[in-house]
Amino acid sequence: MDTNNMFNGEMFNLNMFSKKLSNEEIKEMARDMCSGVEETHGEVRVMKWEDVLLKTRTGNITEIDTRCKIVHLQVKLQQTEEKLNETLTELEQSKEETSTCNSELESKSQQLNETLGELAQTKEDKETYRRGLENKSQQLNATETEKETTIKELDTVTQELNITNTALNQTQVELKQVKDLLEKAKDCPLNTTISSYWDLLYSTEFFGAVITSHKLEVLTKSIEKLEYFEGTRITDGIIQFFKMFHDGEDQCLS
Known part of the structure; x- marks a missing residue:
């Protein structure tokens, strides 16, 4: 403070704000000297009364007990209790949410394990199917080979059958000739x-x-x-x- 200026009177709860307060805000402060409403303005309160009390004092200054400290303490205690209750409520909610999250996490873990089991079974089924398909392919190749061999054998049998048919036809002709000659030789x-x-x-x-x-x-x-x-x-x-x-x-x- 400026030491050249003298102040004579009483001073209490002197605060300075960086904005113009509304009429309603001023009325709220004037309603009760111990209300502590000024503390709700936060950073807008650029000079605080509690900081003024810490400054060096000169002259004859007498502190008067206004009982506001007790009120302030009661208010702060009440506010602290309210915050504590809010915190406890939030903590309880957080516990419930945590319990719900744990349940969901356990359910998700179980689903994940089931999915992993299904995935392993799917891989095993896929491998079984692959081996079965490979066996079928080998069987098909063997069948194709047998088919080709059978076709060749069938061609050979057909050729032999044609030769046999030709020989049979020739034999039938010769047999007819023999029968004719036998018929002529009877007499x-x-x-x-x-x-x-x-x-x-x-x-x-x-x-x-x-x-x-x-x-x-x-x-x-x-x-x-x-x-x-x-x-x-x-x-x-x-x-x-x-x-x-x-x-x-x-x-x-x-």
Whole structure:
């Protein structure tokens, strides 16, 4: 303070503000000297009464007990209690929120574990499916190989069947020729003279007997296609057929 200026009187709760206070704010301060309303203005209060009380004093200054300290303490205590209650309420809410968060976190953790289990099962199923697909591919390749082999074998069998059919057709033609010649040889007279090696069949060993493998061994060295007649009984007609067919003697057919 300026020491050249003297002040005579009482001073209490001197505050200076950086803004113009409204009429309502001034009335609120004047209503009760111990209300402490000035403290609600915060940074707008640029000079505070509690700071003035700390300044060096000169002259005859007497402090008067206004009992505002007690009121201020009561007010601050009340405010502190209100803040404490608010804090306790917020703390309780925070505990409830924390409990809710813990429950949600536990639920999320359980869901995460279930998801991880499902993911592991999915990976295992995927691997099983991959192995199954690989086996199916191998089986398919083996089947294709077997198919190609079967087709080749079928082609070979078809070729052999065609050859067999050709031989069968030729045999049927020859058999028809034999049947025709046998039919023509029915009326040939019994030949009692040996004019051909077929006359050997008139001997006791052959005539009237059935052609067997043993008898064929005697004749097949010089006679072709005699095996067609295995199981046939040797008769005069058979002998005449052999003589006409192999010797060119067809007097009975002229």
